[in-house]
Amino acid sequence: MYPRFDTLTFITPYGLMLVIGLLACWLLARRRALKSGIDASHIDLVMPLVFAVSVLGTQVLAIFTPNNVAITGAALTTHARLSVFALLLFAIPALSVYARLSGLSSRTLLDLFALPVLGCLVLIRLGCFMAGCCWGDLVNQSPQLANIAGPGLAAQVFTLPWLAADNLWTAVSFPAGSFAWRQHLALGLIGPEATGSLPVHPTQLYECLLLAVLFCVLLRLQGRWIAAGSSVLVTLGSYAVLRFFIEFLRADNALVLGRLTFTQLVCIALFSGCVMVMTAARRSA
Numbered sequence: 001m002y003p004r005f006d007t008l009t010f011i012t013p014y015g016l017m018l019v020i021g022l023l024a025c026w027l028l029a030r031r032r033a034l035k036s037g038i039d040a041s042h043i044d045l046v047m048p049l050v051f052a053v054s055v056l057g058t059q060v061l062a063i064f065t066p067n068n069v070a071i072t073g074a075a076l077t078t079h080a081r082l083s084v085f086a087l088l089l090f091a092i093p094a095l096s097v098y099a100r101l102s103g104l105s106s107r108t109l110l111d112l113f114a115l116p117v118l119g120c121l122v123l124i125r126l127g128c129f130m131a132g133c134c135w136g137d138l139v140n141q142s143p144q145l146a147n148i149a150g151p152g153l154a155a156q157v158f159t160l161p162w163l164a165a166d167n168l169w170t171a172v173s174f175p176a177g178s179f180a181w182r183q184h185l186a187l188g189l190i191g192p193e194a195t196g197s198l199p200v201h202p203t204q205l206y207e208c209l210l211l212a213v214l215f216c217v218l219l220r221l222q223g224r225w226i227a228a229g230s231s232v233l234v235t236l237g238s239y240a241v242l243r244f245f246i247e248f249l250r251a252d253n254a255l256v257l258g259r260l261t262f263t264q265l266v267c268i269a270l271f272s273g274c275v276m277v278m279t280a281a282r283r284s285a
Contacts, residue, residue: 138189
C-alpha cells in the first residue's frame with residue numbers, strides 16, 4: 001500500500017501491475033485478432049500507440065481537473081498514473097485513425113480491444129490498491145470532519161453519510177506515508193504521529209471485483225453480438241455505469257457539480273453516447 005517498494009525504488013507497485021496488465025491485454029488482443037482472421041502484427045503496432053496516447057491524454061485531463069490537488073495533494077498529482085478515461089477518450093480515436101490508415105474496419109479493431117482492455121483494468125486496479133492510490137471515502141464519521149475548511153472537502157471524503165458503518169468488514173487503513181494518510185493528515189483528520197489513515201472504503205478492490213464479474217459476463221455474451229462495434233459499445237457503456245457509482249465512494253477526485261466529480265460527468269457522456277450510437281445502428285439496420 002505504498003507508492004513505491006522499499007528496496008526496489010525504481011519499480012512501483014502500480015507500474016508493475018500496469019506492465020502486467022498491458023502484456024495481458026496485448027496477448028489477449030492478439031489471440032482475438034488471429035481468431036478473427038486479422039494479421040496480429042496490427043496489434044503489435046497498435047499497443048505502443050495506445051499506451052503513448054493514453055499517457056499523453058492523462059496529462060491533458062489533469063488540466064481540466066486542477067481542483068483535485070486540493071483533494072489529493074501534490075504527491076499524487078506528480079505520481080505517474082495512467083488514467084482510465086485517458087485510455088478511453090484518447091486511445092479510441094487513435095485506434096480509429098490507425099484502422100483507417102491500415103484499411104481495417106475501425107469497429108472491428110475496437111471490438112478486438114474491448115474485452116482485453118477490461119481485463120487489463122482488473123490488474124491495474126490491483127496495482128492501485130498495492131500503491132494506495134484511488135482510495136475511498138471514510139467509512140464512518142470522524143470527529144474532526146466538521147472542522148475541515150470548506151464543505152466541499154468534507155463532502156468529498158465522506159460523500160454518502162448514509163453508508164457509514166462503524167464495523168464495515170471491508171474497510172482498510174492505509175499505512176503512514178500512503179496517499180490516504182497524507183490526505184487525512186493535510187485535512188487535519190489525523191496527526192503526524194498516526195501510524196495509518198482512518199478506515200476507508202477499498203474502492204480499488206470494489207472496482208476490481210466488479211470489473212472481473214463484468215469481464216466474465218461479457219465474455220460469455222460476446223457471441224450474441226454480430227454487428228461490428230457492438231462489443232466495444234456494450235463494454236464502454238457497462239464500464240461507464242460501473243465507474244459512475246464507484247466514484248461516489250472515491251476520495252481522490254474533486255466534486256465539480258453538486259456531489260458529482262468530473263469523472264462522473266464523463267461517465268454520463270460516455271453512456272449517453274453509447275446508447276445513442278446503438279439506437280441509431282438499430283434504426284438503420
